Amino acid sequence: MTEGKQKIKVPVMADLFAKGEKPEYLLWVGSAGAFDDRYKKVTRAFVKILTHLNISYAVLGVEESSSGDVARRAGNEMLFQMQAMTNIEIMNSYEVKKIITCDPHAFNTFKNEYPDYDGNYEVMHHTQFLYKLISEGKLNIKSDLFKNKTITYHDPCYLGRANGEYDAPREVMTTVPSKKVEMKRNKSNALCCGAGGGQMFKEAEKGDKEIFIERTEDLLETGADIIVTACPYCMVMMTDGLKYKNKEEEIKNYDIAELIEQSLEL
Amino acid sequence: MINSIIFILLWVGAIAFFTWNVKKISRNIKLGRDIDRKGNKKKRWSLVLKVAVGQSKIMRLPISGILHIFVYAGFILVNIEMLEVMVDGIAGTHRALSFFGFLYPIAISAFEFFALLVIIGCLIFLVRRNVLRVNRFWKPEMKWWPRLDANLILLTEVILMTSIFFMNASDVILQSRGFEHYHKVGSFFLSSVFIPMLTNLPSETLVFIERLCWWLHIVGIMIFLNYIPYSKHFHVFLSFINVFHSKLEPVGKLANMPSITTEVKSMLTGEEPPLDENAEDVAFGAQDVKQLTWKHLMDSYTCTECGRCTRVCPANITGKILSPRKLIMDTRDRLELTGKNIDKKGDDYSDDKTLFDYISAEELWACTTCNACTNACPVNIDQVSLILELRRYIVMEQAAAPGELNAIFNNIENNGAPWQFSQDDRMLWADELYINEKSDQ
Numbered sequence: 129m130t131e132g133k134q135k136i137k138v139p140v141m142a143d144l145f146a147k148g149e150k151p152e153y154l155l156w157v158g159s160a161g162a163f164d165d166r167y168k169k170v171t172r173a174f175v176k177i178l179t180h181l182n183i184s185y186a187v188l189g190v191e192e193s194s195s196g197d198v199a200r201r202a203g204n205e206m207l208f209q210m211q212a213m214t215n216i217e218i219m220n221s222y223e224v225k226k227i228i229t230c231d232p233h234a235f236n237t238f239k240n241e242y243p244d245y246d247g248n249y250e251v252m253h254h255t256q257f258l259y260k261l262i263s264e265g266k267l268n269i270k271s272d273l274f275k276n277k278t279i280t281y282h283d284p285c286y287l288g289r290a291n292g293e294y295d296a297p298r299e300v301m302t303t304v305p306s307k308k309v310e311m312k313r314n315k316s317n318a319l320c321c322g323a324g325g326g327q328m329f330k331e332a333e334k335g336d337k338e339i340f341i342e343r344t345e346d347l348l349e350t351g352a353d354i355i356v357t358a359c360p361y362c363m364v365m366m367t368d369g370l371k372y373k374n375k376e377e378e379i380k381n382y383d384i385a386e387l388i389e390q391s392l393e394l
Numbered sequence: 395m396i397n398s399i400i401f402i403l404l405w406v407g408a409i410a411f412f413t414w415n416v417k418k419i420s421r422n423i424k425l426g427r428d429i430d431r432k433g434n435k436k437k438r439w440s441l442v443l444k445v446a447v448g449q450s451k452i453m454r455l456p457i458s459g460i461l462h463i464f465v466y467a468g469f470i471l472v473n474i475e476m477l478e479v480m481v482d483g484i485a486g487t488h489r490a491l492s493f494f495g496f497l498y499p500i501a502i503s504a505f506e507f508f509a510l511l512v513i514i515g516c517l518i519f520l521v522r523r524n525v526l527r528v529n530r531f532w533k534p535e536m537k538w539w540p541r542l543d544a545n546l547i548l549l550t551e552v553i554l555m556t557s558i559f560f561m562n563a564s565d566v567i568l569q570s571r572g573f574e575h576y577h578k579v580g581s582f583f584l585s586s587v588f589i590p591m592l593t594n595l596p597s598e599t600l601v602f603i604e605r606l607c608w609w610l611h612i613v614g615i616m617i618f619l620n621y622i623p624y625s626k627h628f629h630v631f632l633s634f635i636n637v638f639h640s641k642l643e644p645v646g647k648l649a650n651m652p653s654i655t656t657e658v659k660s661m662l663t664g665e666e667p668p669l670d671e672n673a674e675d676v677a678f679g680a681q682d683v684k685q686l687t688w689k690h691l692m693d694s695y696t697c698t699e700c701g702r703c704t705r706v707c708p709a710n711i712t713g714k715i716l717s718p719r720k721l722i723m724d725t726r727d728r729l730e731l732t733g734k735n736i737d738k739k740g741d742d743y744s745d746d747k748t749l750f751d752y753i754s755a756e757e758l759w760a761c762t763t764c765n766a767c768t769n770a771c772p773v774n775i776d777q778v779s780l781i782l783e784l785r786r787y788i789v790m791e792q793a794a795a796p797g798e799l800n801a802i803f804n805n806i807e808n809n810g811a812p813w814q815f816s817q818d819d820r821m822l823w824a825d826e827l828y829i830n831e832k833s834d835q
Contacts, residue, residue, distance in 0.1 A: 132830075132831055133828040133829070133830060133831070134828060134829050134830075134831040135826075135827070135828055136824075136827045136828065136829055138821070138824040138827065140821070157820070157823070159810075159811035159812055159813065161823065162811070162815075162819075162820045162821075162822075162823050163811055163813050163815045163819075163820075163823075164813075168823040171823050171824075172823065172824070172827055175824070175827065176827075176829045179829055180829060187821075187824075189820060189821045190817055190818050190820045190821060192810070192817075192820055193806075193810030193811070193817065194806045194810050194811050194812060196806070198802065198806075198812055199802075199803060199806055200648060201648070201763045201782070202785065202789065202795065202799045202802075202803075203679065203782065203785030203786045203787075203788060203789035203790065203795065204789050204790065204795070204799075204803050205651050205654050205678065205679075205786055205790065206654055206657070206658065206678075206790060207803055207806060207807060209651075209654050209655055209658040210658050210661070210662070210807075211806065211810075213658055213659070213662055214662070217662075236644075236646040236647075239644075240643060240644050240646055240647035241647055241648065241650070244650045244655070245655065285762070285763075285764040285765060285766075286646055289645055289646075289764065289765045289766065289769050290644060290645045290646025290765055291644050291645070291646055292644070292645075316769055317454075317706070317766075317769075319708055319711070319766070320708040320762045320764030320766065322708060322712075322762055323762065324762040324763050324764055325761055325762045325763030325764070326759075326799055326802075327762050328812075329798055329799065329801075329802045329812055330759070330796055330798035330799055331798065332712075332714070332760070333709070333714045333715070333716070333756050333759060333760040334713075334714065334715075334756075335709070335712045335713035335714040335715075335760075336712055336713030337712045337713065338712065339708045339709070339711075339712050339762070341712075342708070342711060342712050343708075393830060394829050394830055
């Protein structure tokens with residue numbers, strides 16, 4: 129048995145298309161996945177999993193642009209529709225049928241809002257994709273890396289309430305041997321991290337406290353060692369919350385993709 | 395005879411006045427622009443059964459949920475007795491349905507049981523509001539009128555239900571004394587508790603109590619019926635209709651704006667947009683009630699100010715001034731005033747006010763669009779879409795978005811991301827990426 133590091137060359141749609149190849153999935157990286165230092169790590173982790181499992185995929189690379197989710201929710205419908213139609217034109221030119229993304233906001237807008245502009249795709253959030261692979265027996269986790277850890281999960285609003293997906297992420301987490309706890313507000317009653325609807329990019333209005341701190345207190349109440357999220361905004365907010373509470377050393381904040389990446393020792 | 399005429403006239407008056415008010419509310423709701431909420435009838439009816447009739451979302455808070463079911467189911471069932479009241483009132487009979495024989499006292503005892511449930515529910519609700527002061531009933535938007543409104547409704551229901559017990563108890567005593575008109579119909583289970591309290595009174599006084607309670611009950615119902623259109627309590631009618639017209643798409647889907655689609659398409663293709671002679675000059679978003687959809691306006695009349703939306707709103711929980719319930723109440727207040735202006739000064743009158751005189755930008759920009767409010771609303775009010783329409787107006791018509799948001803709009807427009815990073819750098823994350831390859835060779 130040999131072991132070594134292999135360099136991953138992430139396949140780009142334009143290159144594959146030039147060679148006459150058509151991947152099964154488009155991996156939508158998203159602006160946070162491409163630019164936010166913390167979430168870049170999640171993109172890299174998820175790409176490692178895709179590579180490990182020999183999934184046929186490609187990214188748009190420099191042809192990718194904002195999904196428009198935040199523009200729409202902040203009231204700029206004009207900008208949203210420009211983004212949507214431009215993205216759809218590019219995706220349709222590559223005959224994209226299936227999209228995977230780590231961003232619940234992109235997932236929601238592709239799945240529910242792009243069809244209004246002839247963008248019809250089978251859209252999967254990465255937690256749903258991982259769950260599919262697990263149920264098909266293609267992804268097996270034998271690691272006991274987290275065996276003695278207590279893990280809790282924070283539901284992103286745009287995966288949970290917005291699209292009713294509460295089970296896939298939890299099912300994926302059950303394949304990782306560890307102790308699981310729920311926060312007092314979970315699933316459809318989960319508290320928002322505070323970043324959606326444009327809040328990520330502006331100062332919060334005057335109040336008693338920041339929303340992410342309130343949510344971090346929910347987390348601390350559980351006594352968990354690890355909080356797992358599945359959204360770039362939630363990641364930023366929970367990281368800030370842990371810093372604010374001086375807990376960033378004790379409590380780790382992972383995306384589900386990272387939990388799996390570490391369990392597979394990729 | 396004279397009693398029958400008074401009875402009939404009162405009812406005609408009560409129903410006429412009620413209809414007049416309902417028509418006004420209906421006219422006001424129709425001031426909104428159109429939205430298609432008719433398709434998929436099967437799913438709509440099943441929602442009505444589950445959410446409205448079945449109270450499924452109310453039960454998410456089990457204590458107030460159970461109590462609400464006491465009052466809701468109890469009130470509906472007790473009012474089956476209205477059938478007999480109507481017959482007696484019109485025909486001048488007494489307990490006309492007693493020909494059902496032994497079933498009659500059983501039915502009346504059952505109604506008494508439901509009346510008791512209503513009383514228990516209302517009394518505990520009164521305690522929760524006024525003694526325990528449950529937080530959501532004491533938010534800033536719960537000024538004197540919303541609080542008084544709620545208390546009036548609860549007290550009226552207690553009085554209406556209590557009158558049934560005294561009416562029945564006096565009746566049974568009079569029956570046992572063989573008093574004229576009070577023929578034997580049997581005794582009733584719960585009201586018998588009140589018999590010892592009344593049994594020493596002369597028959598004439600008992601007749602007075604029995605009649606007083608009968609008229610109190612019936613006139614009370616008429617007054618209550620006509621109070622409802624002026625009150626948050628209108629939800630007893632509109633909740634069913636509002637749930638029927640719920641958004642059926644996933645919660646996360648926001649309403650499209652087809653007018654912008656046409657514009658953006660022509661911008662991207664460089665072609666002139668097709669000329670649509672029927673196209674109205676539609677505003678981008680809404681600054682007043684007429685620019686909202688009729689569903690937003692129906693939402694506002696359906697709201698019974700329970701505050702479950704505000705209770706779960708992350709902005710409100712952390713002390714921001716945003717309260718989803720307040721926005722819905724503001725919309726109704728504004729719509730009521732708009733309706734009154736139309737009545738007094740004609741269709742085209744404008745009072746130079748808008749919804750923005752009621753709702754501040756600070757409230758609107760505090761929303762994270764997390765949909766906790768829509769998820770919590772027992773009657774499927776869509777608070778988020780109201781906020782969105784007002785945001786759209788601020789951003790696209792007034793160009794008055796907060797500076798930080800304007801910055802991300804510019805970034806998205808110029809470099810395709812909310813941050814100021816070049817689109818050409820979108821693959822940098824993939825540099826130097828390695829995987830631990832394990833192989834069995």
